[in-house]
Amino acid sequence: MVVHAVVCLERVLMSLDCPGCGSDNVRRLSLVYEDGLHAFAGDGRDAAVALGTPGLGVQLGSSKARGTIQTAASAIATPPARHSYRPGLFLMIIALALVGPILGSRLVALALFLLGAVLLGRAVRYNRTIWPDDLLRWRATFRCQRCGRSFIPATDGGGSFGISS
Numbered sequence: 001m002v003v004h005a006v007v008c009l010e011r012v013l014m015s016l017d018c019p020g021c022g023s024d025n026v027r028r029l030s031l032v033y034e035d036g037l038h039a040f041a042g043d044g045r046d047a048a049v050a051l052g053t054p055g056l057g058v059q060l061g062s063s064k065a066r067g068t069i070q071t072a073a074s075a076i077a078t079p080p081a082r083h084s085y086r087p088g089l090f091l092m093i094i095a096l097a098l099v100g101p102i103l104g105s106r107l108v109a110l111a112l113f114l115l116g117a118v119l120l121g122r123a124v125r126y127n128r129t130i131w132p133d134d135l136l137r138w139r140a141t142f143r144c145q146r147c148g149r150s151f152i153p154a155t156d157g158g159g160s161f162g163i164s165s
Ligand SMILES: [Zn+2]
Pocket: 018, 019, 020, 021, 022, 023, 144, 145, 146, 147, 148, 149
């Protein structure tokens, strides 16, 4: 009962009108993203018969295509991605496995290892500290269907604030 009352109070206090043009035709950014993704899959089979001077030729072929088509609006509304650990790990593995023993240059191996460690550390720090906030901000963001402005609705009645896109 208390939770229901809090949710109702939130709806009353939260204005979903666009702060740019005042339109109430807004959508959550996550829905804009999801609605703009379309998966496709197709199979094709072809056959051809040709008669020429060397003789009769027969060609059979098949193809399969799978993928995803994304609209421009969906591409703008793409959620923040985690940073990959691969570049840092790759450099560290190269430093350990190849450069040191093969080339005998421990200084180059150490430099590559340290560079890989820095890249890995930056990715870990981003994914643990910044990315969760970016994802929460993305989930809370709405997009105006009239003017295209992205914004996070204010819940305190003090007005929404825009997000640059
Ligand atoms: Zn607007």
